[in-house]
Amino acid sequence: MNKDKILIIEDSRTHIKYLENCLQDYELIICQTGEEGLNAALTYNPDLILLDLTLPDIDGLELCRRLKSGKVLSGTPIIVLTTRDEVEKAFSLGSDDYLRKPFLKEELLARIETRLEMSKMQKRIRISETRYRTLVERVYDGILIIDNEGKVIFANQQASKLLNIPIGDMIGSDCLEYSLSFFDLSNNDDPMQEELIFAKGDKIKEFIESLEDRSFRCKVNYDDGHIKFLKGSLISIEELNKAEEYLLVFRDITEEVLEKRLQQAYSFLSKITNLSYSLERVAERFTIKLKELLEVRGVTIYFRDYNGDLALVGESGIENEVVSGIKLKENNCLYNIAKECDIEQKIIFKNLQSYCEECTRCDEAYDSPFYEVIGIPLIHNAELLGILQMIIHDGNNWFELESELLSSFIIDITNLFNTKRLQLKLEDKHQRLLNNISKARMIQEALFPQRLPQLPALDIAARHSFAEHLGGDFYDIFVIDEEYLGFYLADVSGHGIDAALMTIFIKSNIVPKEGLNGENRIRSPKEVIKDLERKYQQENFPADKFIAIFYGLLNYKTGELTYSATGFVNFPIKFNQEDTEELVCSGPVINSYIQDFEPVEKKLRLKPGDSLFLYTDGLVEETDNKGEMYGEERLIESIKSCCELDTSHIMEKIKYDFESFVRNNDYTDDITYLLLRKE
Structure with a gap:
């Protein structure tokens, strides 16, 4: 079984020896200068790169930028090893994770395993999506997906070609572009006898409702006078918790109809990494640790919900009635401060008593008018992930004394939650991939003789x-x-x-x-x-x-x-x-x-x-x-x-x-x- 290949770019022999002892289960490539590391990365195409920011020839940040700027290594995960306080800049240049020296073997192995698994999952998803798109676009049949209101929400290239309508014009349309004449397939004596006629401009929904047996053969009358015969099938697609959609698969049978008027055919068109804890449990454990470490009154973490609103995902030291108010998104001091921090996207300090003169809930809950709330935006690559909020007693100088420590924690939690967010996105893509495969099966089933x-x-x-x-x-x-x-x-x-x-x-x-x-x-x-x-x-x-x-x-x-x-x-x-x-x-x-x-x-x-x-x-x-x-x-x-x-x-x-x-x-x-x- 092939081992995952890790490129180590590190000038310290002491650190190299430590890394070699920790990573015996991997194939290692060791480089002590930036130029050697860059050449080795292009030559060996490693699965992951461990990059020291302090190198003798090239600055580690510049080397990170070079590695990520090319197509070959843009998807290769980079974990920065550093004692310098330039982690945010490293993230902005493309690094995926970091470890602050000195670090434990267990922490190193956990970070590497997580990044390798995420990288492999992303590769598998890209390959599967490419195959699915190829399947849909190479099929001989025209394919339309129509929502329950009769609007076209998907069309492949063959549908555009058969109907002579640009895909952009079809998407969102709920009306027929041409008149259609439908024929009774059960009448063997005269299969061309017109049974249903739809005029140009008629609603697509009406035409769908008319196809009782879900199969059809029709004549298309174009504006320029020429005609085309199509045959196909309509299949109902009912996804989980979604309204019904319809898959319309059709092909040009003009030559067959004109010659024999007998043949039928139906075509048919048929989704991250898993962290061991849920998002809520990670947030809860972090707030407890942060509250104990910084000796603050309380900690909250908010992330956006599916509606784009801030939602409480973790808290420690907050009174139950205040938590209830936040979860209900009431006119509550803590929640309003979080929203303000969301808008300004910078660290803000607010005195609870002066911030909301009408709200007595917080004053009553904390038995003091001298509490301040600090709102810290969690930003990753210029994107706001959420808000970290801490309640401290006015006069507490923890922020001044331990600002460097706090900054490290902010970077850690932002990176951790970003990893979770990516995991959820990958899971969503995986689910959509499963849905696409299900639709692909419908397509293949539709290629078999339906009658x-x-x-x-x-x-x-x-x-x-x-x-x-x-x-x-x-x-x-x-x-x-x-x-x-x-x-x-x-x-x-x-x-x-x-x-x-x-x-x-x-x-x-x-x-x-x-x-x-x-x-x-x-x-x-x-x-x-x-x-x-x-x-x-x-x-x-x-x-x-x-x-x-x-x-x-x-x-x-x-x-x-x-x-x-x-x-x-x-x-x-x-x-x-x-x-x-x-x-x-x-x-x-x-x-x-x-x-x-x-x-x-x-x-x-x-x-x-x-x-x-x-x-x-x-x-x-x-x-x-x-x-x-x-x-x-x-x-x-x-x-x-x-x-x-x-x-x-x-x-x-x-x-x-x-x-x-x-x-x-x-x-x-x-x-x-x-x-x-x-x-």
């Missing part, structure tokens, strides 16, 4: 489930023309966002027909797979990624089936009431290393009563609690035991037998299987 083709003499059924939020299995079944049905089952390496991006690539690059001499020619399965492999090689996919796919072209009138596959080791099973047969069609996976790619193509005829069962390896490789795989033999026996049933009951029987054996819903791989029967 299987209904054809004479052919019965079709399908099931799929993901091992994680996002999966690497994908299938599609689609009518090509009056005679032919295309279908494929794909399994890509891995799970999660990377696998989901691969399935989107497959969905976008399976082309069943091509234009030739002004006519559309249906491609053979071998041609489709070779074309997919050619496009794969043009992309920059990682070497450890691959695609296994089975593609079939079925004349659903005659039963003639042409098929090709690559990378599949679990071959489809053709069966009827008499026997079963595997459709062996070997070939290498689609991968950036594979050269001279040449898939095999075969043919057969499905007779009435014949069925074809396709499945991915997750179905047969899943194990029970003893580690025994379900296996192909059990699958075939399950099929034989129910081959006389209709497709829906066969699928239910296979599911029941599988789940009875595995007895676990947390699958290790995606599971997908399809069934086609020639009636």
